[in-house]
Amino acid sequence: MRLLLVEDEVDIQSFLRRSLEEAGYQVDAASDGKTAEKLAVEAPYDLLIVDLGLPDQDGITLILKLRQLGVAAPVLILSARRSVDDRVRGLEQGGDDYLTKPFALAELLARLRNLLKRNSPPGNEATRLRVLDLELDLLRREASRSGELLQLTSQEFVLLEYLCRNAGRVVTRSMILDKVWGMRIQPDTNVVDVHIYRLRGKVDGKGQQPLIRTLRGVGYVLKDR
Amino acid sequence: MRSAAWRISLWATLAFACGTMLVFVFLHRFMAKDIQRRSDAWLSGEVEVLEDVAERTPKDALYVRVVGEVAELAGKEVPNRDLSESAPNDSVFFLQTDADGAPRLWVGAGDGEAHRKAIRAVNILPDRPMDLQVKGIGVPFRVASIRMDDGSRIYLGLSERDELKVLRSLRVRFLFLWILIVLLGFGIVFFTTWRMLSRVRQITEAASGIGHSDLNSRVPTTGKNDEVAHLALTLNRMLDRIENSMRQLHTITDSLAHDLRSPLTAIRGKLEMSLSADPHAEQAESIVSAIEELDRLTDFLNKSLDVAEAKADALRLTLTEIDLDELLRVMIDLYGPSMSEKGLQIHLCSAGPLMVAADAALLHRMVANLFDNELKHLPASHSITIRLQSDEEAATLILEDDGPGFDSEICPHLFERRVKGRDSNGHGLGLAFIDAVARAHGGAATAANREPGGARIAITLPLASSNSGLHSSALRDAC
Numbered sequence: 001m002r003l004l005l006v007e008d009e010v011d012i013q014s015f016l017r018r019s020l021e022e023a024g025y026q027v028d029a030a031s032d033g034k035t036a037e038k039l040a041v042e043a044p045y046d047l048l049i050v051d052l053g054l055p056d057q058d059g060i061t062l063i064l065k066l067r068q069l070g071v072a073a074p075v076l077i078l079s080a081r082r083s084v085d086d087r088v089r090g091l092e093q094g095g096d097d098y099l100t101k102p103f104a105l106a107e108l109l110a111r112l113r114n115l116l117k118r119n120s121p122p123g124n125e126a127t128r129l130r131v132l133d134l135e136l137d138l139l140r141r142e143a144s145r146s147g148e149l150l151q152l153t154s155q156e157f158v159l160l161e162y163l164c165r166n167a168g169r170v171v172t173r174s175m176i177l178d179k180v181w182g183m184r185i186q187p188d189t190n191v192v193d194v195h196i197y198r199l200r201g202k203v204d205g206k207g208q209q210p211l212i213r214t215l216r217g218v219g220y221v222l223k224d225r
Numbered sequence: 226m227r228s229a230a231w232r233i234s235l236w237a238t239l240a241f242a243c244g245t246m247l248v249f250v251f252l253h254r255f256m257a258k259d260i261q262r263r264s265d266a267w268l269s270g271e272v273e274v275l276e277d278v279a280e281r282t283p284k285d286a287l288y289v290r291v292v293g294e295v296a297e298l299a300g301k302e303v304p305n306r307d308l309s310e311s312a313p314n315d316s317v318f319f320l321q322t323d324a325d326g327a328p329r330l331w332v333g334a335g336d337g338e339a340h341r342k343a344i345r346a347v348n349i350l351p352d353r354p355m356d357l358q359v360k361g362i363g364v365p366f367r368v369a370s371i372r373m374d375d376g377s378r379i380y381l382g383l384s385e386r387d388e389l390k391v392l393r394s395l396r397v398r399f400l401f402l403w404i405l406i407v408l409l410g411f412g413i414v415f416f417t418t419w420r421m422l423s424r425v426r427q428i429t430e431a432a433s434g435i436g437h438s439d440l441n442s443r444v445p446t447t448g449k450n451d452e453v454a455h456l457a458l459t460l461n462r463m464l465d466r467i468e469n470s471m472r473q474l475h476t477i478t479d480s481l482a483h484d485l486r487s488p489l490t491a492i493r494g495k496l497e498m499s500l501s502a503d504p505h506a507e508q509a510e511s512i513v514s515a516i517e518e519l520d521r522l523t524d525f526l527n528k529s530l531d532v533a534e535a536k537a538d539a540l541r542l543t544l545t546e547i548d549l550d551e552l553l554r555v556m557i558d559l560y561g562p563s564m565s566e567k568g569l570q571i572h573l574c575s576a577g578p579l580m581v582a583a584d585a586a587l588l589h590r591m592v593a594n595l596f597d598n599e600l601k602h603l604p605a606s607h608s609i610t611i612r613l614q615s616d617e618e619a620a621t622l623i624l625e626d627d628g629p630g631f632d633s634e635i636c637p638h639l640f641e642r643r644v645k646g647r648d649s650n651g652h653g654l655g656l657a658f659i660d661a662v663a664r665a666h667g668g669a670a671t672a673a674n675r676e677p678g679g680a681r682i683a684i685t686l687p688l689a690s691s692n693s694g695l696h697s698s699a700l701r702d703a704c
Contacts, residue, residue: 011491015498053483057644080486082530083541102490102523107496112376181559184586185593187525189528189600194563217513 001044001116004028006036006062007078016049019105026110032056035066040071047115051078051183052088058085063096074115075207085147106170106219113169131224133168134203145203155180156199163212163222172219197218230422234415242407249399256395260388261367265354268369271299272381276371279321279379279438285372285478291332292321296332297380313616316384318366320343324376333382344368344380357382364389374671424453432460440468471539478530485526528654531587535661541582546689549579550613552592560596568605575613580689581620583666591662595624598655603628607679619668619685625655629672639672659684 003025007013013029020027028045030036033056040048048066052059062086065074076086077098088098095118097111129136133146141157143150152160159180163171173192177183196212204210213221275296282291302315318333318340326345331337341361353368366382373379424447431444443464446457493516500512534540553573564571579590599609603626612623631639640660656672659682663670668685675681 009491012487015491015494019494019498042407058239063625068402080483080490081242082326082482082527083475083479084543089543101486101518105494105501127340136403177559183555183559183589183593185589186520187593188524189563189597191560191561191563191600194566195559215504216509217516218497 001046002026002028003047003049003112004036004040005049006033006054006059007049008030008032008053008055009051012051013066016108019109021136023109031055033062034184037065039067040066040067045071045073047073047112048075049078049112050075051080052085053080057101060085063091068213076117078103083200096144104218106171106172107175110169110171110175112138129161130166131164132209132211134164136164139196141205145205145208150202152199156195156202159195160203161201163220167222168224170215170219170221175219185195230415230419233418234411240562241410242403244436245403245406249403253392253395253399257392260391264367264383264385264388265369268354268367268381268383272369272371272379275299275381276321276373276379277578279373283556292330293319293332295572296381296504300332309690314387318382319382320380322380322381322576323379329377340366344370349380356385382559393433400676408612418671424698425456427459428453429459433513440464440471447489471537473539474487474534474537474539476532480526482526482530486523489519489523493661525654532654532657532661535665538665540587540589540665544582545585546580547583547588548692549581549622549686550575550577552588552647553613553622555612556592556596563600564609567600567603568604570608572610573613574606574610578611579615579620580691582689583686583688587662587665591659591684594655594659599626615688618688622684624682624684625675625679627679629675630678630680631672633674636674642668 001024003020004012005016005020005027008028009018010031013031015030015188017027020104028039029110030039033054036054037047038049046070048063050059054062059077061174063077069185075096076109077091077092077096078101079088081103084098092098095115096116098185099108122160127137127139129138129154135145136142136143136157138161141154143152143160143181159176162176162179174186175182177185177187187221196214200210200212211223213223215221272295275292278295279288284290292651296317296319300319315334318337319330320328320333320337320340321330322341323329327343328337333340339360339362340357343357347355347357349355349357349368349370351370357366357368359366362384364384364386366384367380369382370378382499406453428444431442435442435444443461444457446461447454458527461689470699496512496516496519499506500516502507503509506700529542553575557571557573561571603609607626609624609630611628612625614621614623639656642655656670659671663686670682670684672680672682
């Protein structure tokens with residue numbers, strides 16, 4: 001997977017590049033719109049990450065120009081602005097995504113995966129999810145561990161399903177709030193932790209290998225091995 | 226607006242009607258006097274002629290015939306006389322009396338007895354015509370008298386009937402014309418003011434439509450060069466200036482946000498990377514708390530800028546229709562476990578879907594703020610009740626708890642920035658943010674301590690247009 005990262009802040013560019021490469025992507029970086037244009041036209045990329053505040057031109061102008069030049073790869077827009085521009089909304093409806101700075105790396109990676117998945121042909125939607133000895137029946141909304149049925153509320157099931165779909169990957173609290181409760185909020189209380197704590201009490205029974213791990217300061221991960 | 230047009234036209238018409246009426250009264254009096262002056266001049270002249278005739282005519286058998294004929298002739302030359310009158314001439318009488326008042330000669334309608342009685346009752350001075358009311362005749366006479374050398378008196382009377390008829394017809398015609406003119410004047414004044422005010426109304430409507438989110442529109446201007454056009458131009462210039470300062474405010478907050486968020490992003494990224502490199506390092510704990518602090522700082526930055534923009538009526542909203550009832554249920558679902566961990570109970574009292582027109586992201590953050598506040602500040606084993614109400618225009622969210630309430634010393638300043646209770650470790654933006662969001666939507670927020678104890682926060686938000694109106698009627702059964 002080849003990514004083009006367009007970001008003028010040196011610090012942000014370097015840490016993004018490093019963590020993206022660690023995550024297994026091939027990354028080219030550009031610090032201004034002109035370079036980005038040249039790179040994007042020369043070589044095909046699977047995805048673009050574009051900061052809105054570029055020194056020589058507006059990020060959206062760049063994206064629209066690239067679209068005209070035939071670059072069809074999905075774009076993840078990074079914005080340090082306060083309000084979401086109408087044009088960004090337009091792009092979002094067109095299949096692109098945006099992320100407000102500052103963000104958690106886990107969230108950036110999750111959004112990248114989503115964008116790339118959207119671009120690939122859709123496979124058959126599974127009706128069952130399986131992570132180690134944890135099994136979810138998506139049709140009957142039932143979860144079981146080692147063959148034993150778990151007594152979950154419907155909300156807990158949605159939460160567990162989200163963790164399973166991202167098994168092995170970090171999910172942050174704001175990602176959980178966004179996907180499970182449909183809200184982009186930042187509570188300054190531990191509401192999400194309590195939900196995870198309760199879910200863990202039901203999923204990770206006594207004597208079983210704990211599946212839901214807390215990564216302090218980052219989020220949670222459902223172990224898949 | 227219409228009432229103003231009515232008022233102006235009524236007052237203008239009243240002034241116009243009074244003015245014209247006054248002018249007519251003066252004119253009428255002038256004419257009446259003039260007519261009377263002419264009658265008096267004629268009477269004085271005729272009475273002298275008659276005296277002369279009576280003097281010269283020998284007092285024989287022919288005297289009565291001669292004087293009578295002259296008097297009758299004089300009666301045919303009456304001024305102001307209505308010629309169409311074919312009835313016998315009763316508008317003039319001639320009377321000669323002896324020195325003792327006994328009648329000597331009478332020329333006129335009837336036997337003159339009533340006239341003589343009336344004359345005797347009033348002392349008529351010579352050389353000066355006077356009014357005389359004769360019993361049995363509705364219209365008064367104007368009577369001139371002269372005293373002859375032999376002591377007898379000559380009276381010549383002229384009925385004022387024709388004079389009064391002229392004046393009456395004048396009055397009737399004037400009244401007719403006056404009503405017509407006044408009605409026409411009212412119509413013209415009303416039409417003009419109504420047109421003028423309807424332009425003002427257009428401007429008002431356009432101006433009230435220009436809210437904080439839409440500053441691009443302008444009030445309609447016409448090519449005219451009058452006061453209303455100037456008003457429109459001035460309003461538009463004022464809007465230009467407001468839009469300009471608004472844009473400047475946005476530029477400032479945007480660049481402030483940008484300048485702070487970029488380094489925050491870099492710092493957060495680096496911290497995350499060093500944490501993921503070795504999650505069990507000695508410094509892991511401090512890195513984790515640094516990341517958490519950083520997130521709080523970001524949240525604080527966002528809220529401060531939102532509150533600042535909202536205070537300046539410059540918060541940019543993307544309005545959608547949101548079901549407040551559903552939002553609260555989701556929030557209770559989200560916060561419920563944390564609250565019950567702390568021993569708090571929460572109840573929702575709502576009669577089903579209630580659509581409000583609001584910015585989803587801001588509304589979510591506002592409600593989350595309310596719940597965060599309760600979760601942080603309400604002591605264990607208390608309960609929270611949330612009620613949803615609505616009237617024709619607004620939805621109201623009322624949150625009440627039975628805890629200790631707000632500190633009494635901060636009560637008057639609850640919605641100000643940096644105001645927080647003694648034991649609060651927040652940055653004092655929570656309620657200011659709630660108030661700011663409510664205001665930005667055209668609603669309001671109130672907070673107070675309840676009478677039996679506890680806090681009460683009420684937030685009103687404008688209803689979405691698609692509301693069925695079922696909510697308020699169904700509420701009575703819900704709670």
